[in-house]
Amino acid sequence: MAVLTIKDLSFSYPEEKDNALHSINLEIDEGEFVVLLGQSGCGKSTLLKQIKREIAPHGQLIGEIFYRDTPIHLIEAQLKSSEIGIVLQNPENQIVTDKVWHELAFGLENLGLETHTIRRRVAEMANFFGIQQWFRQSTIDLSGGQKQLLNLASVMVMQPSLLLLDEPTSQLNPIAASEFMTMLRKLNEELGLTILIAEHRLEEVLPMASRVIVMEKGTVIYNGKPRNLLQGLPHGHAMIKALPSAMRIYHSLGGMIDSPLTIKEGRQYLQEMDIENDRIEDEVLHEKQEIVLEAKDVAFRYVKDGQDILRYFNIKVYEGEFLSVIGGNGTGKSTALKVLSGLLKPYRGQVFLNGRKINKYTNTELYQKNMAVLPQDPTVLFVEKKVSQELQTTAKMAGSISKIEQIIELFGLGGLLERHPFDLSGGEQQKLAIAKLLLLNPRILLLDEPTKGLDAHAKQSLAETLQVLQKHGVTILMVTHDIEFSAQYSDRCALFFDGQIISNDPPRKFYSGNTFYTTAAHRMTRKIFDNAITCEDVVKLCKKADKVASG
The missing domain is CATH 3.40.50.300 (P-loop containing nucleotide triphosphate hydrolases)
Structure with missing residues (x-):
């Protein structure tokens, strides 16, 4: 019924x-x-x-x-x-x-x-x-x-x-x-x-x-049915990039019918290929640049007699890098981002921006000439009744009117310009909020869950935009639960736990050493491939093994 x-x-x-x-x-x-x-x-x-x-x-x-x-x-x-x-x-x-x-x-x-x-x-x-x-x-x-x-x-x-x-x-x-x-x-x-x-x-x-x-x-x-998606979607459709890792790997290796859906099924599919253990070459570590943002022994609590949310919190963010921070809900990652941006003041320790204490900057110096902050709830950035007005107001303030058309095209906002920001979907609100931040021409981007609500195509567009910004020297610090995005695009990844950063490494080393905080591709290929952390890694190694076997 x-x-x-x-x-x-x-x-x-x-x-x-x-x-x-x-x-x-x-x-x-x-x-x-x-x-x-x-x-x-x-x-x-x-x-x-x-x-x-x-x-x-x-x-x-x-x-x-x-x-x-x-x-x-x-x-x-x-x-x-x-x-x-x-x-x-x-x-x-x-x-x-x-x-x-x-x-x-x-x-x-x-x-x-x-x-x-x-x-x-x-x-x-x-x-x-x-x-x-x-x-x-x-x-x-x-x-x-x-x-x-x-x-x-x-x-x-x-x-x-x-x-x-x-x-x-x-x-x-x-x-x-x-x-x-x-x-x-x-x-x-x-x-x-x-x-x-x-x-x-x-x-x-x-x-x-x-x-x-x-x-x-x-x-x-x-x-x-879910298993027939690869057959049912048009060839090369953008949604294929959003499918579970097992399906994407299967599709990239030529499969179409009765696709594996789960980590377990994907693992069985790879084991049936009888592939010898192999690994991806580790990332080449670039020489670290100048430190642009740093926290030294920072402690913060919301209530005077309450528990510390941050305790002995230390972090160094280097010029032009993309650093992502992961960790559990409610552990204090967003609080750390607010402290680093000067929105919250620690009761112990110091935050430095370009070697200068952050509390020595005026708000205009901080938020119009140095950094832009994407909060967890993007709607707090919206003050106008139309999407077009949101962009125009921000561009006028930052002197970047000439960039509006480029930003609209980049984030696919053309069909939304007359819409009220609160009538947008969660993903559309996220794109509008990030678009507003980029109009500010920031040198440092602090992003709290920037991929929340974004589909695979929008995530890729965002990643390409962030990579272009990096090439122009923009530094990116991202707090995220999106492990796949972090693994694919970050230069460095850090784990936040118990009020502090407890480890940080390049993505391949970082995620290859984790059991739960790791990608689906790595969970699927653990002990088949040593350090594959993305679907692209797995496909590359599978094709390499097939080439060796046939050659």
């Missing part, structure tokens, strides 16, 4: 010529786990918001959405809020109360349920999700992974039949993301919950899917 039916659905935003959605026809059956794919701006988020009408954007809607054969706009609001749940990208944005237990109870209280029913449901859900140990904590003290798990539990306590998720792991570290996806699998398999999820990180979610829907420019271009 179809839980959700979408018939001839089209939608356009105000003052937009092109439709964001165009003639969508879909059916989602009871108990399915459906993954929605597509490049940033293809319409995934817009479609999900049309299903969850309470958060639907303003615009012109044509067509109809049916929930269990009833037009969705005719369903009683109370029933709709409990039957159809949604979890969004930013864990912070859905939490509305100050305590974990109250967050779990909040939706049920709004439904007017009796106290004993609320208490029973909350207790059951807290146990199911393993929340009991932090049941009475303040929500503000939770890590990103805990907040997103709490959001999911707060939706599930309403006992929905359909769960919508929009990039729910985009801000989670690899371990927290894996735990979140494991919980979704459990809900689907043990409760029969119908799930429709839009996601860019496909390593774990695609193998769970019973069906995959690929969107492009507001239309559906593929609707079928």
